[in-house]
Amino acid sequence: xxxxxxxxGKAFAEGMRARLKEDVAAFVRETGVTPGLAVxxxxxDPASAVYVRNKGKQTVExxxxxxxxxxxADTPQDEVLALVRALNAxxxxxxxxxxxxxxxxxxxxxxxxxxxxxxxxxGFHVVNAGRLAVGLxxxxxxxxxxxxxxxxxxxxxxxxxxxxxxxxxNIVGKPLAQLLLREDATVTIAHSRTRDLPGVCRRAxxxxxxxxxxxxxxGDWIKPGATVIDVGINRVAGVDGxxxxxGDVAFDEAQGIAxxxxxxxxxxxxxxxxxxxxxxxxxxxxxxxxx
Numbered sequence: 001x002x003x004x005x006x007x008x009g010k011a012f013a014e015g016m017r018a019r020l021k022e023d024v025a026a027f028v029r030e031t032g033v034t035p036g037l038a039v040x041x042x043x044x045d046p047a048s049a050v051y052v053r054n055k056g057k058q059t060v061e062x063x064x065x066x067x068x069x070x071x072x073a074d075t076p077q078d079e080v081l082a083l084v085r086a087l088n089a090x091x092x093x094x095x096x097x098x099x100x101x102x103x104x105x106x107x108x109x110x111x112x113x114x115x116x117x118x119x120x121x122x123g124f125h126v127v128n129a130g131r132l133a134v135g136l137x138x139x140x141x142x143x144x145x146x147x148x149x150x151x152x153x154x155x156x157x158x159x160x161x162x163x164x165x166x167x168x169x170n171i172v173g174k175p176l177a178q179l180l181l182r183e184d185a186t187v188t189i190a191h192s193r194t195r196d197l198p199g200v201c202r203r204a205x206x207x208x209x210x211x212x213x214x215x216x217x218x219g220d221w222i223k224p225g226a227t228v229i230d231v232g233i234n235r236v237a238g239v240d241g242x243x244x245x246x247g248d249v250a251f252d253e254a255q256g257i258a259x260x261x262x263x264x265x266x267x268x269x270x271x272x273x274x275x276x277x278x279x280x281x282x283x284x285x286x287x288x289x290x291x
Contacts, residue, residue: 002225005260007150013270016149017062020277024063027281027290035284036065037095037121037277038087042080042106043073048099055097055273062277067093077106081114088116094284095121097276100171118287121279123175132178139279144176146271147229148183151206154227154260159184164201166190166217166248167210172231176208197221207258209248219253228254228261231268 028034037059041052052068059066069083080098087093096119102108112120117127123141131138151158163185167173173189180187190200192211201207201221207228209217214234222228232248247264254261262268284290 001256002259004255004258005154007154007227007229007260007262007267009146009150009262009267010270012150012153013146013274016271016274017058017277020274020281021062024281027285028063031288031290033284033288034063034065034092035095035280036067036093037097037280038067038069038090038093040069040071040080040083040087040096040098042071042075042099043103045101048101052099055276058273059277059280064277064280065092073103074105077110080106080111084111084114088114088119093119094287095119095276095280097122119283121276121283123279124171129170129175132175135182139283140179140275141171141175142272142275142279143172143231143268144179145275145279146268147176147208147231148179149275150229150262150268150271151227152183155206157183158206160186161205162186162188162203163206163208164188164190164204165208165210166197166201167208167212167231169210172210176210180206207249211248213248214246215248215250217249219250219255219257222249222254222257224257225259226257228258229268230262230264233264233269 039052056066056068087096096115098111112124115125117125120128120139123139128138163180165173165177168189168191177187177189190197194200198221202223204223204226207226210231214236228249230247230249234246235243236246238244245265
């Protein structure tokens with residue numbers, strides 16, 4: 001048994017946002033420009049609505065302008081694309097985020113591809129994904145960026161450590177692997193079809209669950225002393241019948257095995273919005289030619 005450290009993403013994100021607020025204020029003083037983040041929400045998905053509301057609140061608290069565009073679920077794709085193009089052309093908008101998932105009638109890839117890569121603060125545009133892959137400066141997806149920040153806070157240098165990312169999505173798994181490679185970690189991307197997935201996970205000094213399956217990664221899959229980052233947010237029924245949030249890692253089983261682990265909630269989640277705000281400031285600086 002080892003003593004498992006709880007990685008407090010909420011506290012880290014609060015400190016990050018406090019520093020960011022100072023940076024935004026300095027940027028506004030120097031340039032006269034207020035960074036603007038436009039969020040597009042199509043439909044009434046409850047989780048998305050809560051997330052967008054939190055983004056708006058934290059954007060304003062950081063000293064930025066929050067511009068929300070809420071559209072009905074039956075909005076035609078052409079109208080969504082037209083809105084994105086208008087935001088691309090609006091000099092007061094420095095970051096554009098289209099909240100996913102979109103209604104089934106809308107091609108998400110077509111919408112994301114329409115966002116100006118310079119304003120793509122989610123880091124999902126193929127230009128930013130490609131720049132990240134070849135090691136150039138890019139706007140990086142927020143959740144993977146937050147994961148690496150937490151890892152470096154716990155471990156310092158990641159060089160030479162073996163990292164296993166369970167999940168291969170374009171939103172988390174793939175960009176996270178690229179960021180870990182940039183930190184000189186040795187990276188394996190695993191997934192549901194990986195042979196002997198538990199054995200692959202047991203090799204990891206850094207184990208990241210990003211597969212979207214409740215408590216799929218069991219305690220005996222974890223190498224003793226490993227650092228575990230749980231990206232999953234899954235809603236399941238509790239013993240009392242009420243819904244509760246769990247990650248992709250069986251948290252209780254991981255206690256006493258992992259050296260450090262992020263809780264769900266309160267781990268990676270708060271980092272995502274903090275990194276979104278940081279990306280918005282970075283985008284604004286680049287667009288006005290500031291350092």
